[in-house]
Amino acid sequence: MASRTIRTPGIKDVAALAGVSASTASKALNDTGQLREATRERVRRAAEQLGFTPDSRGRALASGRSFTVGLITTDSSGRFSIPIMLGAEDALSAGEMALVLCDTRDDPLREQHYLKSLVSRRVDGIIVTGRRTEAREPVDVPIPVVYAFSPSTDPDDTSVIVDDHGGAASTVRHLQSLGRERIAHVTGPESHLSAQIRAASTMGAARSGFVGQPLYGEWSERWGRHAVDVLLRAEPTVEAITCGSDQIARGVCDRLRELGRSVPDDIAVTGFDNWSVMALASRPPLTTVDMELEELGRRTANLLLDVIAGTPRRGQLVLPTRLITRESTLGT
Amino acid sequence: MASRTIRTPGIKDVAALAGVSASTASKALNDTGQLREATRERVRRAAEQLGFTPDSRGRALASGRSFTVGLITTDSSGRFSIPIMLGAEDALSAGEMALVLCDTRDDPLREQHYLKSLVSRRVDGIIVTGRRTEAREPVDVPIPVVYAFSPSTDPDDTSVIVDDHGGAASTVRHLQSLGRERIAHVTGPESHLSAQIRAASTMGAARSGFVGQPLYGEWSERWGRHAVDVLLRAEPTVEAITCGSDQIARGVCDRLRELGRSVPDDIAVTGFDNWSVMALASRPPLTTVDMELEELGRRTANLLLDVIAGTPRRGQLVLPTRLITRESTLGT
DNA sequence: GAAAATCCGGAACACGTTTTCCTGGACGAA
DNA sequence: TTCGTCCAGGAAAACGTGTTCCGGATTTTC
Numbered sequence: 001m002a003s004r005t006i007r008t009p010g011i012k013d014v015a016a017l018a019g020v021s022a023s024t025a026s027k028a029l030n031d032t033g034q035l036r037e038a039t040r041e042r043v044r045r046a047a048e049q050l051g052f053t054p055d056s057r058g059r060a061l062a063s064g065r066s067f068t069v070g071l072i073t074t075d076s077s078g079r080f081s082i083p084i085m086l087g088a089e090d091a092l093s094a095g096e097m098a099l100v101l102c103d104t105r106d107d108p109l110r111e112q113h114y115l116k117s118l119v120s121r122r123v124d125g126i127i128v129t130g131r132r133t134e135a136r137e138p139v140d141v142p143i144p145v146v147y148a149f150s151p152s153t154d155p156d157d158t159s160v161i162v163d164d165h166g167g168a169a170s171t172v173r174h175l176q177s178l179g180r181e182r183i184a185h186v187t188g189p190e191s192h193l194s195a196q197i198r199a200a201s202t203m204g205a206a207r208s209g210f211v212g213q214p215l216y217g218e219w220s221e222r223w224g225r226h227a228v229d230v231l232l233r234a235e236p237t238v239e240a241i242t243c244g245s246d247q248i249a250r251g252v253c254d255r256l257r258e259l260g261r262s263v264p265d266d267i268a269v270t271g272f273d274n275w276s277v278m279a280l281a282s283r284p285p286l287t288t289v290d291m292e293l294e295e296l297g298r299r300t301a302n303l304l305l306d307v308i309a310g311t312p313r314r315g316q317l318v319l320p321t322r323l324i325t326r327e328s329t330l331g332t
Numbered sequence: 333m334a335s336r337t338i339r340t341p342g343i344k345d346v347a348a349l350a351g352v353s354a355s356t357a358s359k360a361l362n363d364t365g366q367l368r369e370a371t372r373e374r375v376r377r378a379a380e381q382l383g384f385t386p387d388s389r390g391r392a393l394a395s396g397r398s399f400t401v402g403l404i405t406t407d408s409s410g411r412f413s414i415p416i417m418l419g420a421e422d423a424l425s426a427g428e429m430a431l432v433l434c435d436t437r438d439d440p441l442r443e444q445h446y447l448k449s450l451v452s453r454r455v456d457g458i459i460v461t462g463r464r465t466e467a468r469e470p471v472d473v474p475i476p477v478v479y480a481f482s483p484s485t486d487p488d489d490t491s492v493i494v495d496d497h498g499g500a501a502s503t504v505r506h507l508q509s510l511g512r513e514r515i516a517h518v519t520g521p522e523s524h525l526s527a528q529i530r531a532a533s534t535m536g537a538a539r540s541g542f543v544g545q546p547l548y549g550e551w552s553e554r555w556g557r558h559a560v561d562v563l564l565r566a567e568p569t570v571e572a573i574t575c576g577s578d579q580i581a582r583g584v585c586d587r588l589r590e591l592g593r594s595v596p597d598d599i600a601v602t603g604f605d606n607w608s609v610m611a612l613a614s615r616p617p618l619t620t621v622d623m624e625l626e627e628l629g630r631r632t633a634n635l636l637l638d639v640i641a642g643t644p645r646r647g648q649l650v651l652p653t654r655l656i657t658r659e660s661t662l663g664t
Numbered sequence: 665g666a667a668a669a670t671c672c673g674g675a676a677c678a679c680g681t682t683t684t685c686c687t688g689g690a691c692g693a694a
Numbered sequence: 695t696t697c698g699t700c701c702a703g704g705a706a707a708a709c710g711t712g713t714t715c716c717g718g719a720t721t722t723t724c
Contacts, residue, residue: 008451010710021674023714024674032713033673033713035671054710056452057710061710062678062679063711063712064679076418085433099432100400100431100432100433101433102421103418116385121430278609281552281553343681354682355681364683387680394681665724666723666724667722667724668721669720670720673719676714682707685705692697694695694696
């Protein structure tokens with residue numbers, strides 16, 4: 001029993017080595033209290049020598065905060081949640097906050113479980129994000145919550161969302177500035193709010209230039225290709241096609257090329273998402289709308305930090321999108 | 333000063349309501365100690381009535397564990413880290429463990445920072461993952477660590493890696509079973525270990541049937557398209573092309589179709605990764621190798637739990653891949 | 665030289681839980 | 695009745711830190 005298990009040194013060990021009390025050591029390391037500089041330095045050296053790392057569990061207990069926030073996502077496999085997550089993590093880590101990840105896999109039971117776990121961990125706040133732009137039921141926890149991408153149905157909650165409307169309108173204005181008037185729109189399922197909004201905004205911006213009706217389908221290249229056939233049969237004079245996603249736009253480009261129509265000379269095409277693997281691999285590369293999701297994640301995190309700090313900002317914050325112009329409208 | 337700020341109820345509140353001491357309440361709720369069933373029930377009811385949620389910070393302090401593990405990833409935007417992360421999170425959450433996410437963005441400084449933070453949080457263990465299959469420097473922390481995807485250079489560390497060799501060989505055997513003998517290989521940069529290994533294994537499995545040399549390039553559709561031109565010029569009699577990634581394979585298929593060559597009737601094609609957005613959108617859909625990364629994440633997490641529990645399993649664990657057969661080799 | 669102001673550092677407590685040890689009572693056996 | 699055994703539950707310590715308060719020492723002031 002001579003040698004006990006080695007322990008990571010605590011503040012008491014540091015204090016002992018420096019010849020002071022634990023409380024003095026705490027003050028020295030946190031630059032608080034009234035201490036002689038010499039003492040401070042002595043403690044610092046002792047801490048360094050022992051490789052002291054403060055135990056944040058103790059700190060959390062003492063401070064009443066955990067310096068942790070939870071991220072609840074209904075689908076982290078999706079390409080929307082990921083950048084949001086990364087942006088949030090980035091902003092939080094700057095504030096010495098850790099992010100614990102909870103993927104509910106769209107299961108309400110799992111969500112309840114995770115919420116309970118986060119409450120139990122006394123996280124300082126929670127970010128809730130989803131895959132759709134439809135508003136979602138607010139979560140019921142005694143902890144600050146901010147919603148990202150999928151807003152809360154309660155308008156008094158804090159939500160950060162994408163400006164689908166502005167994004168769609170920006171593609172139309174861009175095309176109009178290039179002299180394209182007759183504009184069509186191909187997008188995903190009509191049941192998706194984002195598809196509806198983008199379609200409505202596109203029609204609104206194109207005004208009388210809009211040809212036919214929005215073509216609703218699915219978020220796939222296959223649908224994009226098929227939609228071209230449908231569209232050209234009905235509206236052979238179309239000058240530009242705005243698409244609800246880059247996948248659709250890529251399908252549109254592929255089909256147009258197969259039909260011998262030049263993009264953008266004959267018909268200009270725009271996408272939505274700036275999903276690089278689609279937008280850049282498309283032939284030609286796509287002019288598209290970047291939702292700046294990573295920035296959205298950062299903003300969300302900072303908003304959450306504000307709420308935690310006691311200065312909440314209620315309501316929906318709509319973040320602007322950015323138009324990325326490439327060959328599919330500009331040519332080479 | 334009559335009413336204090338509302339607090340979330342602690343175990344003492346539960347104990348008071350049930351008319352017992354805090355320690356008794358703890359025993360009742362944890363099914364430990366010697367208590368009358370009636371007392372247990374009384375405490376449970378009190379806890380429920382108050383909506384009591386145990387504070388895991390206190391528990392962590394008392395138990396010496398934090399029930400938290402860290403995940404260090406050098407690139408979480410990449411499509412390899414994500415599934416690993418999700419698999420790990422899945423396996424860990426089953427064990428009531430939380431996962432804190434640390435994206436180093438390939439910056440050694442950030443990595444150091446995160447490691448320090450995780451040590452400070454006294455996480456029970458750390459998972460380190462990367463974007464490449466090359467071995468990486470081990471991290472230096474007094475905490476159990478398991479490496480996923482990118483193994484540690486120290487063979488005594490615990491690492492879980494993908495069977496690149498077996499995956500490549502499985503595509504060749506599949507093609508041979510379909511009667512294809514003359515097999516070529518198009519892959520990414522020769523500087524990438526995974527490209528080298530997949531190429532070597534392909535050649536080894538194809539034996540004398542291998543035509544020419546492996547074509548090294550980049551992980552892009554563009555390179556896949558270009559490689560077809562190079563290959564057909566040099567080896568017009570090739571019967572199958574195995575590719576180092578689905579992106580390359582998709583490019584290969586596209587170019588072959590443009591040249592009027594049928595896939596798979598004239599030339600069969602295989603990919604690698606089973607990246608659905610590539611493999612399924614390709615025309616035709618790709619036979620490819622699924623690295624089962626989510627399973628890899630789960631296995632990694634379970635291995636870490638073993639290490640934490642005190643039964644480490646040292647060395648490299650090579651996880652098998654799964655061949656997914658689709659029209660690019662089978663036809664319709 | 666004495667009183668007052670200032671500075672430094674330590675003791676004690678708080679945070680919320682678990683765990684170890686202990687006590688008082690009930691009960692059975694001799 | 696007395697002793698021993700067993701059981702239910704309480705008191706206290708432990709985990710590691712931050713903070714508040716307080717006393718002693720040193721310096722300043724008259």
